[in-house]
Amino acid sequence: MSARIKVANPNRCIGCYSCMLACSRVNAKTASLIDSAIDIRTSGGIESGLEIIVCRSCIDPPCARACPTGALTPRNGGGVILDKDLCDSCMTCASACLPRAIHFDKAGMPVICTHCGVCARFCSHDVLELRKTEVL
């Protein structure tokens, strides 16, 4: 729990989705876009550039504050940890996240970034970096 994903060079993204597929492959054991905690999407077609949506690793995460059941708790070093047993899929966390970094999988669970760095490992253009964070 001492690292976070950083969008280091957003304009270098080529839209290959390798990061998203890596995230779902490693964390959800599927080949999927919807199971990925990172979200790459075009805005206005492939000719208009790409949006790179990641968990911003808030130190005081509004998603955790908004969660009515205590399923999300702040993670040491930034971001949140999900306890699936406590989540009732109310989606309040998603509304609280301005960068829209929280979305829901087919089972209705929020897909939460663990800042494991596998997306950066599979980014061939150094868009993403895994950076060390200060642990309190």
Add this chain to the structure above:
Amino acid sequence: MWSNVLYIDLDTGEHKVKDRADLFDKYLGGTGVATQLLLEECPPGTDPFSPKAPIIFSIGPLNTIFPCVSKTVSMFKSPMTGELGESHAGGRLSMAMRFAGYDSIVIKGRAEKPCYLSIHDDEVQIKDATSIWNVSSVEVIGKILREVEPGKGRRSIMRIGGAGVKMVRYANVNVDTYRHFGRLGLGAVFGSKNLKAIVISGTEDVEIPEIAPYSKMYNKLYDAVVDTEVMDKYHDLGTAANINVLNQLKGLPTRNLKQSGFENAENISGEYFADNLLLRKIACSNCPIGCIHIAMLKTTFQKGHEFEVNHISYDYELIYSLGTNLGINLAEDVLRLIDRCERYGLDIMSTGGVLAWATESYERDLITPTDTLGIALRFGDTNNYLKMIDKIVEMPNKFYQTLAKGTVAAAAEYGGEDFAVNLGGLEIAGYHTGPASIVGQMVGVRHSHLDNGGYSIDQKAASQQLTGEQMVDKLIYEDYWRMINNSLVACLFARGVYGEQTIIDALASVGIKKTRDELETLGREIFLAKYEFKKQQGFDVDKIKVPGRFYETISQLGMIKEETIREMLELYKKKTGI
């Protein structure tokens, strides 16, 4: 495991999904399955523009789940050749089909009014496209549909422009702005069905039987693609690197193949484009290469620093076809011509071939200013070529109606067959490398340089002194194995990564066990199934005329003799049994 076929009938407006494990288990997917669907759905003698003629799309078992397995194959009856139409496109389509849960899509019938298909997971709708039917620009169609359709961010949008609507026989289908189903006239078939566009998106998962072997294989392939030199060519200069190389080797068709080298090649080379015009590179889904090269063309249209800016994708074949083959000296002019064809959704390789034939015919007075409606045709004259492209789509008189049917049809009407540079009815790819290129495009199932890479075999022959028979053997090897690559629908740029053993291992990692012998046999079987379709539709390889021009212009391997071509063709027929 993955075997859903979505059938859509534009006559009745109905659709259904069938599990065709019978086809996918045997033929893997992609071109293997699409060939069988074509044999099922397109009886002998079907008119390419008949409602009964099918449009088929297919992906394979590895699409989206392995790097560079990023293409979709389309099959149809080609209005250009009257036989097998097969075209491959990248972009996001294979990913969208996979996550929507469809491994193949079969479209038949003709909508009563202009329509487009809206496919989002299980939601399949045929929607009214009357208000966009006459919007000519494929870029604008994309912009309009993005506003009204769901799936924002990762959907795929196929659409036809003015050329497809007017059924120019070499109209293409634009996929996600910068990729295409090109060459054999799929855009015209869309037009014949009153089908303007298809939007597709999906949110399904692909369940992997065992994650550990799959992940291990994925990592190996990803590292091979990204960290070795195998793919360097494609992510640096891109295929445009070929301009200077082929020019030096005397293999670059120039001015309607009157020459095989271009004195101003440096000005329109891949190096020039990359250094001066390249804006950025982008990728097909799940391809970390990013070989799609986008140039920025900035044009002054008024005093006071008023600029029009266009973003235009370029590749080797486009620069050859609208550049060297038309004698165009400036890269910016090549981009203007590419942009004009792109807007209408015209296949660029065929358009360049048609314009090159027309220019030489004009030089020889086979066609007159009356035919061209006053447009003087001269090699190197970009502005007049731009006017010609407009007229090919508008078709204001018999001459332009004929040009809209392709080089062979035009030469049949106006003469000049000997310099109507085509093989099997299709304007050629940008290689005058030697006999393997010619024979390869004649016998190739879709008359493409990508069927068997004949140009590359010629280049090997230059250094290894290959005999005609050895070249034929290499053509056949490629013909069969590319059936496998194309059944996975892997990008052929990545064929250096996806060799025999890698394909076997990648399939095994997701639970599909195939031996080398089984795959080679399957490759041959798929190849022969395509020939069965071709023959059903009247194809006869012996009826292909090789225009005299091929024997008059020096190639990379020197002058090509008619006798060599005939001998290699006979050997090919004997060894393949076609």
